[in-house]
Amino acid sequence: MLARWGRLGILGVGGPQAHTALLREMMVEREQWLSAREFQDAVAATSLLPGPASTQLAIFCARAVAGVKGAIVGGLAFIVPGFVLIVLLAELFLGHTTNSAVRGASAGAAAAVVVVIVLAGIGFARGFAGVGGGLLIRSVVYATAGAAATVSLGPWVLAVLLGSGIVEVALELRRATPLLWLGSTAKLPALVWTAFKVGALSFGGGLVIIPLMQHDVVRSHHWLTEREFADAVALGQFTPGPVVLTVAVVGYAVSGVAGAALAAAVAFAPSFAFVLVGAPYFNQLRERPGPRAFLNGAGPAAVGAIFGAAALLAPQAWKEWWQPLVVAAAVVAALLGRSSFFILALGLALGLLAAAVGLPLPR
Numbered sequence: 001m002l003a004r005w006g007r008l009g010i011l012g013v014g015g016p017q018a019h020t021a022l023l024r025e026m027m028v029e030r031e032q033w034l035s036a037r038e039f040q041d042a043v044a045a046t047s048l049l050p051g052p053a054s055t056q057l058a059i060f061c062a063r064a065v066a067g068v069k070g071a072i073v074g075g076l077a078f079i080v081p082g083f084v085l086i087v088l089l090a091e092l093f094l095g096h097t098t099n100s101a102v103r104g105a106s107a108g109a110a111a112a113v114v115v116v117i118v119l120a121g122i123g124f125a126r127g128f129a130g131v132g133g134g135l136l137i138r139s140v141v142y143a144t145a146g147a148a149a150t151v152s153l154g155p156w157v158l159a160v161l162l163g164s165g166i167v168e169v170a171l172e173l174r175r176a177t178p179l180l181w182l183g184s185t186a187k188l189p190a191l192v193w194t195a196f197k198v199g200a201l202s203f204g205g206g207l208v209i210i211p212l213m214q215h216d217v218v219r220s221h222h223w224l225t226e227r228e229f230a231d232a233v234a235l236g237q238f239t240p241g242p243v244v245l246t247v248a249v250v251g252y253a254v255s256g257v258a259g260a261a262l263a264a265a266v267a268f269a270p271s272f273a274f275v276l277v278g279a280p281y282f283n284q285l286r287e288r289p290g291p292r293a294f295l296n297g298a299g300p301a302a303v304g305a306i307f308g309a310a311a312l313l314a315p316q317a318w319k320e321w322w323q324p325l326v327v328a329a330a331v332v333a334a335l336l337g338r339s340s341f342f343i344l345a346l347g348l349a350l351g352l353l354a355a356a357v358g359l360p361l362p363r
Contacts, residue, residue: 001070005062005077012078013240013341015120019054023061033065045282048294051199051271052244055079059275060282068276075272079264082241083248087260089239090252093231094224101352103361108326108351109234109344110227110362111317114310115330116237116340117210121306135296138168142297143304150211150308157211157308161202161301168297190221191254192266198247199267208302209244210309223253227362230316238344244268319362326350 004026012019020043027034034042042064046056055078062074093106125143142164149157194216198209210233217223217232224232232253236246244267251263318324329350330343338346355361 001073005074009078009081009241016054049274052242055242056271082239082245086239086245089235090249100355104351104355105348107362108347110230111323111326112330112347113234114317117310125303139300142300146301146304147308150305161298164301165294165298168293172293195263195266200270211305320360
């Protein structure tokens with residue numbers, strides 16, 4: 001388990017799609033631990049759960065191979081390599097902001113990551129392209145509300161995501177569904193609450209964590225500046241393992257390695273709990289209309305939130321005259337079908353080149 005899932009944790013660069021492809025290759029094609037249908041059912045079931053779906057899929061597959069112990073070992077092997085790397089990079093990017101090479105790489109990555117986020121939003125939106133009728137109209141409303149809440153309401157984007165899903169459940173079940181809102185309390189440390197939202201209350205893939213975290217991290221608690229937050233998002237995309245490891249950079253800014261470990265533990269604990277407790281009921285989950293209806297509402301709202309997050313990060317992409325050129329190069333790479341990892345690497349390289357030739361760097 002350490003060897004196989006550790007390999008996934010080291011090589012799994014490129015986000016959830018890459019993780020799913022690597023898991024399928026191992027589970028279905030190479031080792032034949034699951035049939036193609038069983039694997040597809042696992043993908044569908046984990047997509048209905050809150051939190052990082054590819055992490056939950058990795059834990060589920062490890063459980064299928066070696067039980068509960070395997071799930072714990074495999075899940076940690078998938079998460080820990082990326083955690084170690086992202087903490088080391090956080091020290092580099094957050095602790096050496098006067099170094100011109102780091103500042104150049106940061107500026108290039110900040111420009112490229114906007115394109116990566118927009119691509120993710122477009123890719124996620126394609127999943128709803130087949131809907132029609134009233135659901136199509138409602139999906140547009142949910143997406144618009146998600147984008148507007150991200151840009152203007154900050155922490156209330158979570159209420160929009162949950163509310164959109166609950167409206168769809170009410171329509172599907174043809175009866176009113178009360179909203180049980182469990183907000184942050186004064187007893188919970190702010191970092192724990194932020195990490196918990198990321199791990200237990202996010203729907204729609206890893207990049208939905210950006211609008212969930214941005215207000216808390218940048219505006220409410222001032223743990224990171226706008227530029228540093230853009231760096232954290234880029235590092236979460238650039239490093240192997242789950243994109244949700246972005247939360248470890250936030251934890252590192254708050255309280256060093258201990259804060260990074262705490263934030264990561266809180267963010268990933270729900271994934272282990274959901275899979276270890278709920279795996280026997282995954283087939284039932286897929287067949288229930290309620291979970292699917294919830295995602296019919298929360299999903300489009302999450303799409304809007306992702307585009308809203310891109311809008312909030314966009315100012316970091318044109319602080320210097322040469323950064324829009326990086327954005328243009330990233331767009332060309334995207335149109336040529338290059339991966340998110342390649343686009344971010346391109347941004348980093350162009351940023352380093354800008355620093356090397358003495359171009360002005362953002363402060």
